[in-house]
Amino acid sequence: MLNQPESLISLFLYFAFFGLIGTRRGWKKEGFVFVLALASYWGLLQFQGRLAFLINTVGNYVLLGFPSDQEGLLAVFQAPPLVSATNRETFIFLLWAVILLGLYYVGDVIFKKNAGRSVSLGFLAGIANGILYLSLIATRLIPIQDSGSALTDAPPGTQLQQVIGRLQSFLNVQLAGFFAGISRGEQRTLLLITLFVIFGIAAFSLFGGRKSQA
């Protein structure tokens, strides 16, 4: 399977795509994201035990209503962990995804539009990010591709249909899991709070911080 020319062409297109993004954004922004995304993932893996302990302790302390007596404090350590061995990997990846999005935002704020305009360096930095995402993100997408028969065996011309079908079933499973996890009332409250938060951010950003124009 490794000797397929199509795979080589696809890989070339993949790197060219990331390289072009790198040239558009500039090597400073791309390098910033690459270095800190890699470092944060490594850091999260190294300190996952301590991080889980900290979140479990603080989280349970808050959930149990900030106890101050001996029994209450003991209950904090005896409560079921929020981040356990079963969901630790998901938690680490979620945290890393948030950091990654934050890095793009911070990078845009720190570096000016014309920072690091070297085309070749930008292209290389873009490819570096492409390799990073290939290892950290693309590997997480393999289960979607592998559901059902192998996608590579699909007749030519039907791949798009197959991918859309698999994405739809994947989303159905994910949504069903989400809806089964919390009660209907909690889902509504969560959605209502989300709407209010979006509205609040927009309103505060328009009128909150400084004098408005009108």
Place this chain on the structure above:
Amino acid sequence: MGPIETYFATIAIVFVFIGIARGYAKEISTTVIILVTIFLLDVIDSRLNPLLISGVRRIFPGFSQTSSASDLLLCSVYSILFIGAVFANYSGNSLNLGGRQARPPAGTYISALVGLMNGYLFAGTLWFYQELYNYPFKFFGRGIEQPLSPTAQAMVELLPQKLASNAGYLMIPIALILLLRARG
């Protein structure tokens, strides 16, 4: 016509693009109009429905309140009223709340979020009236795919009108924006 959640998602995505193109300073006024319209329709529907039915009965004596034609009439009236209110905000003099929009990239992200919220409120309200009146709309003889998929069945419980027991709760954001605007 196909699965309704596909239409819902398509409309929501279109609104995201509209939000990014217009900016959230303008889009927030659409949110206010949508929320007020949802509230007003919720307040008037119990009074308006008997009036509409009796009015049509005077013209067509054979018109039955429990028929599918009645569902189609009520669903059409509320959908048209709602679409009309939103369209008026986009086409005419938009409600101008003023304020200064944040610069990109933060401004773009907020615009996309507000656009998504408007998409949910708009598509969700249209879906709500479809569901309330048993999906009466048919195009070229085909209606919404029935029974709904498990995803659609779960989503239908999270439509804007079902989020709170009272539509008055949806007025809270408007009170917030008026307070912020008053001090701005």
